[in-house]
Amino acid sequence: MARAASTRESADFRRQSLIEATAACLAEHGAAGTSVRTICARAGVSPGLLRHYFDGIDDLIAVTYRDVTDRVSATLREAGEAAGPEPRARLIAFVTASFRPPIADPALLATWLAFWSLVKTRPAIAAIHGETYRGYREELEPLLAGCGLTIAQARPAAIALTALVDGLWLELSLDPSTFTPAEASAMAVRWVDSLLERPL
Amino acid sequence: MARAASTRESADFRRQSLIEATAACLAEHGAAGTSVRTICARAGVSPGLLRHYFDGIDDLIAVTYRDVTDRVSATLREAGEAAGPEPRARLIAFVTASFRPPIADPALLATWLAFWSLVKTRPAIAAIHGETYRGYREELEPLLAGCGLTIAQARPAAIALTALVDGLWLELSLDPSTFTPAEASAMAVRWVDSLLERPL
């Protein structure tokens, strides 16, 4: 029987292809429409190859979550660091980066939403989610403390700020027609100012 | 062959049973684990009965979304109306009701999250979502205007408030160990005060 032409690629290249295909499928079709076959079709490989590089589709999705998460965290952290030494400028830069490319991308937000929908039922996803949000708050709390808040004030402020950012992401993803990323960014800045001048 | 005993029930009773079973399945197993068979097993009926009362599982899920949505809206509206004539008290009551029973129920939040995950891929769910959020904002804007905001100020304020409430719901559902509904409520009140005294 005739076989499709195939080229051998490095393990890193194939793994990354499959990870990116998984993120794309999650964004386009949601968690329900993300199957071994759709992922592999998107990556341009046969369905059997997935198991050669990953333990299974659940493992691939978890690895993809970790990958997306790490990239988002790195982007936000770099935005904060690039803002110079002034504490409030660093905090604002960290927060507003959430609403600019490459974070405010519709596909990325849709992927993120698909992960949220898996947290409750997949323990592996829940574990990554827990780590991610702990890391996010641990990044945020020193920035808030640097602006004059005590440790006891910084923790709830970090939670409140995270909630608003997530809520804005959620609604930008579900219905982008209601408001723009720029407006979302302004709301988040407003929340930062409010939390700094009168802590919870 | 022996058949399981069955009793004839009224159409309303059966429909409501299936709707509640759907909400319960969505909460427990997520959208991916909610199938015709799991729903009907939960409702205590055979799988074939679903199609006798609904056009199919997609229709049943959409009807369930509408049902849950209507109950939440009614609960919040009643909380606002029960708070008396004073505008700010009504607004605060409306918002804080989101973090008290029966709204702050883990199962309800989990169901809600499952619906969110379906908005991007199911047009029927997206339509209901759009209506719901428009209705929610149209409920919120007069309350904000009653507290002294102009129409132009009330719209972004309603969006910003909705985003924080949704973000707090999201994180309460994904990881209830981080903060309590009472803390979430206090954050929302804080956001209301901030938006009223210095509008966006």
Add this chain to the structure above:
DNA sequence: CGGCCTTTTGCACGATCGTATAATAACGAC
């Protein structure tokens, strides 16, 4: 070029999906 190891393919398998449908049980009318 020939041999070898690993990537890659293509398909088979059992399970589960949503739906269609024929058989059956339950209830009301008479």
Add this chain to the structure above:
DNA sequence: GTCGTTATTATACGATCGTGCAAAAGGCCG
């Protein structure tokens, strides 16, 4: 009681799910 209507069950069907596996193909060393 008997019949007729219909709610309900049980099962069948085709499609799709994730995975297992044998064979084919690609690349490299000799």
